[in-house]
Amino acid sequence: MSRVIDIHGVNFSYGSVPTLTGIDLEVADGEFLGIVGPNAGGKSTLLKLILGLHKPQSGSIKVLGQAPHLASRLLGYVPQYPSFPRDFPISVEQVVQLGRLGIDRNGRQSEGKWHALRPRRLSSGDREAVQRSLEEVEASDIAKRQIGSLSGGQLQRVLLARALVSDPRILILDEPTANIDQRMESEIFDLLKSLNDRMTILVVSHDVAFISRYVSRVACINRTLICHSTDNIDGKVIQDLYGEHVRMIAHSH
Numbered sequence: 001m002s003r004v005i006d007i008h009g010v011n012f013s014y015g016s017v018p019t020l021t022g023i024d025l026e027v028a029d030g031e032f033l034g035i036v037g038p039n040a041g042g043k044s045t046l047l048k049l050i051l052g053l054h055k056p057q058s059g060s061i062k063v064l065g066q067a068p069h070l071a072s073r074l075l076g077y078v079p080q081y082p083s084f085p086r087d088f089p090i091s092v093e094q095v096v097q098l099g100r101l102g103i104d105r106n107g108r109q110s111e112g113k114w115h116a117l118r119p120r121r122l123s124s125g126d127r128e129a130v131q132r133s134l135e136e137v138e139a140s141d142i143a144k145r146q147i148g149s150l151s152g153g154q155l156q157r158v159l160l161a162r163a164l165v166s167d168p169r170i171l172i173l174d175e176p177t178a179n180i181d182q183r184m185e186s187e188i189f190d191l192l193k194s195l196n197d198r199m200t201i202l203v204v205s206h207d208v209a210f211i212s213r214y215v216s217r218v219a220c221i222n223r224t225l226i227c228h229s230t231d232n233i234d235g236k237v238i239q240d241l242y243g244e245h246v247r248m249i250a251h252s253h
């Protein structure tokens with residue numbers, strides 16, 4: 001199977017303290033990878049390096065065979081829930097339309113850098129893609145609602161639709177189910193599982209036991225990174241990662 005992400009010997013720090021050290025990670029096309037680790041372990045930072053939002057101080061990152069900033073329009077990104085401004089006056093439909101910014105009128109990825117993209121009139125192709133994405137996440141019925149009026153679960157579905165509307169090769173989600181109830185969490189992960197038939201997925205989560213039901217491999221990050229097949233995750237792996245005081249989580253396959 002071909003690889004879509006190749007990370008070798010990456011070191012990154014925001015200041016003098018290293019955030020990520022000696023990171024190696026290869027992700028195969030079609031994989032569903034979970035990313036777990038303690039708070040401040042570097043999970044979001046790793047995603048931002050893959051998205052081309054930060055550059056490593058050393059080491060190499062290739063995404064779909066290119067430098068991350070060149071591949072970024074082939075990636076769909078669902079940011080961490082609290083970073084989204086809920087009170088912004090914009091409808092669900094308009095949020096999803098924003099995901100078409102990097103696509104030209106003929107449905108192709110436009111050339112040039114993100115910051116050079118100009119808003120343009122929506123084409124019929126754009127409208128159809130927005131409708132399809134909203135249907136896929138089962139949010140068509142709330143298309144005209146203001147985002148400030150949505151529940152946490154509904155908002156996550158809308159952000160997922162925005163990421164899907166550009167037809168990404170890789171979908172990257174940063175804790176998509178933080179702050180939502182368990183039933184909604186299962187519904188979103190069932191949806192991700194079906195999307196995984198056509199795209200590679202990377203998802204950050206705090207709940208190792210829960211995501212192990214869905215993903216095939218888990219990348220454990222606490223400044224350094226170690227990958228485990230979900231078959232091999234046990235109490236020891238989790239304690240090593242999170243420290244001595246963590247409750248043992250039942251885990252079965």
Ligand SMILES: Nc1ncnc2c1ncn2[C@@H]1O[C@H](COP(=O)(O)OP(=O)(O)OP(=O)(O)O)[C@@H](O)[C@H]1O
Binds near residue numbers: 015019038044
């Ligand atoms: N823009 C930034 N400038 C300076 N330090 C940062 C910045 N972003 C993150 N950090 C620091 O880098 C470290 C790793 O942060 P990161 O957000 O990657 O961790 P995380 O594993 O995603 O954490 P959490 O589970 O709490 O979301 C933390 O100590 C954080 O304070």
